[in-house]
Amino acid sequence: MRKIYLDHAATTPVRSEVLETMLPYFNEKFGNASSIHGFGRDAKVALEEAREKVAKILDASSSEIFFTGGGTESDNLAIKGTALANRKKGKHVITSKIEHHAILESCKFLEKEGLEVSYLPVDSKGLVDPEDLKKAIRGDTILVSIMYVNNEVGIIQPIEELCKIAKDRGIYFHTDAVQAMGKIAVDVQKLNVDMLAMSGHKIYGPKGVGAIYIRKGVRIIPLSHGGQHERSRRAGTENVPAIIGFAKALELVNKELESQNKHQKNLTKAFYKRLIESIPHMILHGDLNRRIPNTLNLSFKGVEGESVILSLDTKGVAVASGSACTSGTLEPSHVLSAMGIDPAIAQGAIRFSFGRDNTMQDVEYVAGILPEIVQRLRSISPLYAKKE
């Protein structure tokens, strides 16, 4: 059976160039980067080269790049690490309602610890209003965290503008850039952020590795203790092969930013156009223009999301859904809810995220089978009885 992967926002395959770069560091050059002998030095050199590479891409200094176990860990470190380190300065944190759970749950943890958190709303297009941020800032606000690109709808937030509001008032600004890397050029100087979280497996690198940019001078405490690794920000022997893979993946994705944007935008546009022509009562979630090139989030009125995923899966097509039934929580997507989407429509949301290996044939195939799937599910649905 033909297999088409349209879930690149969930994870991506490791590119062969990345894998090749990683392999020697599992056995040949297996040294512990903290050891002072030759084996250790080889690992250390590679580790610092990787750090330098990442720093250069972000326009940061290599001493501001810290490798972690992934995007979630980077977000946890940013939120808990700075909030707890700056408690004497204040106890108020601001974030948005549409953040990844790595941010939201970290904020909930802070609330349990006695801190206060404001969750900014978004409009129907998925955007945070800078005026709302201005209004939410208090005298004791110590940190603002707004995601760069939302993982469910692919909407890009006005980070530069939001960041300026916080920085003008001397408040730290963190952004979860996990979904932004490889889709938009990320420059920490231009954005002026204090912290920025990244992940390896969303950019054709390995899973279980990520990084965080922490601007020099930011007061932060580590979450794991036990060694001097990563300048004491993250104890634990560095996962050298994964880190090298991450840096290589970031380098490649950055090099191909323009060509891949064009390629993936073409696919997404063609796909959307085909669907508009063939499926009535389809709803696009989020602003059409302020989005990353590869992601579309669509609802087909009267149809629930998981049943679409299952139907596509039996035909070899992999997509994701914001449906309660697939999140494991039984709650509809918090992102779509915050955007004011009707729960029955949110239940049907399907995320299509294209990748570098997808082709126009993939678009044709999926756009070809989807109308029939939607029609079949609508014929079962009590919410789509008399519309056709």
Next chain:
Amino acid sequence: MYSAKVMEHFQNPRNVGEIEDADGVGEIGNPVCGDIMKLYIKVKDGRIIEAKFKTFGCGAAIATSSMVTELVKGKTLEEAKKISRNTVAEALDGLPPIKMHCSNLAADALQKAIEDYKNKRNAKDQK
């Protein structure tokens, strides 16, 4: 995550549709996850002779709806009343734990349809 039987019923659901002159209709919604199911029954001489459904929901919701309509056909009302979420789940070779609420939906809709039938009949008797 789903049994082969769930997938089979999801892909080829039995008894999809509405019964225009149904003797009993049960509609039930899950306010948390948003699933909605509508079940129609036709009763003759104390037996359910036909059952149809329409469901908005996940794979499990559709499969359990389909299974319930199969299970009740030919059953007396007394027998049908004993059909619970567990009966339905077992008939489908099990459901993932988190999906048990979906099968609850189908069995509940059936019980509501039976109740509706009884209410309608009582109203008729009183006339």
